Amino acid sequence: GKGGNGYVRISKPYYDPRIGTISYANSTIPGSGILAASYPIKVPGQSPVRLGSISVETPMGDIKAGAGGFMQVDLNGNANKDAAITLQAGSTDLDGTVHKGSILAAGSGVIGDQVNLKATGDITGLVLAKGDLSISAAQNVNVVAIGQGAVNVKSDSGNVSGTIVGVGAVTVAGANIDANVVTG
Numbered sequence: 001g002k003g004g005n006g007y008v009r010i011s012k013p014y015y016d017p018r019i020g021t022i023s024y025a026n027s028t029i030p031g032s033g034i035l036a037a038s039y040p041i042k043v044p045g046q047s048p049v050r051l052g053s054i055s056v057e058t059p060m061g062d063i064k065a066g067a068g069g070f071m072q073v074d075l076n077g078n079a080n081k082d083a084a085i086t087l088q089a090g091s092t093d094l095d096g097t098v099h100k101g102s103i104l105a106a107g108s109g110v111i112g113d114q115v116n117l118k119a120t121g122d123i124t125g126l127v128l129a130k131g132d133l134s135i136s137a138a139q140n141v142n143v144v145a146i147g148q149g150a151v152n153v154k155s156d157s158g159n160v161s162g163t164i165v166g167v168g169a170v171t172v173a174g175a176n177i178d179a180n181v182v183t184g
Contacts, residue, residue, distance in 0.1 A: 014043045029075065033068020033108060036083070038075050051083040051113065059091040060099040065125060069108025085112035090120030090138075098138070105143070115147070122158070133166070141174065153179075 008029045016023040025043050029035070036052040051074050056063055070085050087110065090101025098120050105125025110117065115129040123137040126144050133147030140158035145151060151166030155174035164172060165182045172181055 012043060029073075033065065034070045035073065036071075036085075037073040053082075053084045053086070054112070055084075055086045057088045058101050061089065061101050062121070063087050063089045063101070063103045063119075065103075065105040065107060065109055067107040069105070070110045070112065071108065072112040074113075082114065083112070084114035084116060085110055086116045088118045092120065102139075103137075114149075132168070 010027050010029060012025045012027070013022055014025060029037050034054055034056070036054050038051045051072055054070055054072065056070070070087065072083055072085060087103055089103045091099050093099070100121045101119055102121035103117050103119045103123045103125070105123070105127060109126030109128065111128045113129065114131045115127055116134045117123055117127065118136045120138045122140045122142070123135055124142045127133060127135065129147040129149065131147070132149035133145060133151045135141055135143060135145060135153045137154070137158065138156045141153055141155045141160045141162070143153070143162045143164070145153060145162065146165040148167045150168040151164060151170045153160055153164055153172045157175055159176045159178065160172055160174035161178050163180045163182070164170060167184055170181055170183045172179060
């Protein structure tokens with residue numbers, strides 16, 4: 001993607017009981033990358049669509065957010081509290097074999113309601129959560145992470161660096177912690 005430069009035009013047909021014919025709700029949804037968005041216009045006779053979740057797993061590789069990123073956008077003000085972005089890079093076989101996978105969230109990063117990131121490698125980049133935020137890496141964590149709920153950042157055997165901000169409780173754990181941590 002091209003970050004914030006992208007958009008999608010949507011035309012949603014619906015039956016309009018006021019005039020007795022099919023009408024169209026036309027809208028433009030901004031963004032690029034992997035995006036979950038609620039429909040921005042109230043459509044007569046229909047309940048507002050709630051914001052969906054995003055889940056990406058790469059059992060044997062990396063997740064690269066790049067310029068487009070991962071984003072949840074509530075365009076109709078009807079966001080549900082359980083919408084989440086869940087990214088899991090890498091895996092561990094039953095015999096203990098680790099398939100390394102890192103999450104690289106440079107550029108647009110990861111922006112969502114509830115955000116959960118887990119990797120058998122490193123996690124780097126920008127992560128924003130309207131609610132709770134959980135980051136867990138087997139190796140290093142180097143992020144700018146901001147959450148309005150509880151924020152948990154953990155590195156099993158590596159360093160935790162960057163800036164970590166939480167409105168709720170903030171928990172940071174790692175072999176070496178040199179992150180700026182702000183609670184409020």
